[in-house]
Amino acid sequence: MRRLAAATTFDENYVTRSPVFVIERQGRLVAFYGFRLIDGRMFLDDMFVAPELIGTGLGIRLWKHAVATAQAHEYSHFFIEADPNAEAFYVKLGAKRIGEIVSPSSGRRLPLLRFNVGPAEPMRRAVGTPEM
Numbered sequence: 076m077r078r079l080a081a082a083t084t085f086d087e088n089y090v091t092r093s094p095v096f097v098i099e100r101q102g103r104l105v106a107f108y109g110f111r112l113i114d115g116r117m118f119l120d121d122m123f124v125a126p127e128l129i130g131t132g133l134g135i136r137l138w139k140h141a142v143a144t145a146q147a148h149e150y151s152h153f154f155i156e157a158d159p160n161a162e163a164f165y166v167k168l169g170a171k172r173i174g175e176i177v178s179p180s181s182g183r184r185l186p187l188l189r190f191n192v193g194p195a196e197p198m199r200r201a202v203g204t205p206e207m
């Protein structure tokens with residue numbers, strides 16, 4: 076996965092100010108997510124998988140990368156303005172619903188979730204002799 080550079084399909088300020096990452100297959104963008112700072116709160120924004128690849132594991136790959144990015148930036152938590160159909164996906168991964176938010180773009184009331192990031196998993200040192 077690579078960090079997205081400014082591209083014509085995204086608002087340039089978004090990709091230069093925020094971490095936005097994409098997965099490409101044969102040069103085609105098939106999945107992406109980004110973080111966006113809104114009113115001093117960090118939001119996981121725009122997590123999308125191409126429709127024909129939904130359910131093939133790209134979403135979990137994006138999520139794990141997003142959590143690692145949040146850890147690297149030392150975000151203690153982030154928020155998700157979830158599409159109602161995706162809420163169960165985020166809840167399954169540990170996010171908690173904390174209320175609702177009116178989407179500034181669509182005016183829809185959307186579930187507002189929060190995910191507590193926690194520290195990166197420490198590398199564990201192997202102790203003792205492995206079982207044969």
Ligand SMILES: CC(C)(COP(=O)(O)OP(=O)(O)OC[C@H]1O[C@@H](n2cnc3c(N)ncnc32)[C@H](O)[C@@H]1OP(=O)(O)O)[C@@H](O)C(=O)NCCC(=O)NCCS
Nearest residue numbers: 122123124129130131132133134135157158160161163164
């Ligand atoms: C939500 C989305 C990113 C998930 O990506 P995905 O590639 O389909 O997810 P994965 O294949 O990695 O699935 C990972 C796990 O989450 C589960 N899951 C995926 N989507 C789910 C959903 N909407 N509700 C509940 N569980 C879901 C899968 O069943 C799978 O579980 P398993 O490991 O037990 O089999 C993707 O469906 C998507 O882009 N949807 C349309 C756009 C959208 O709504 N984005 C969210 C904006 S807030």
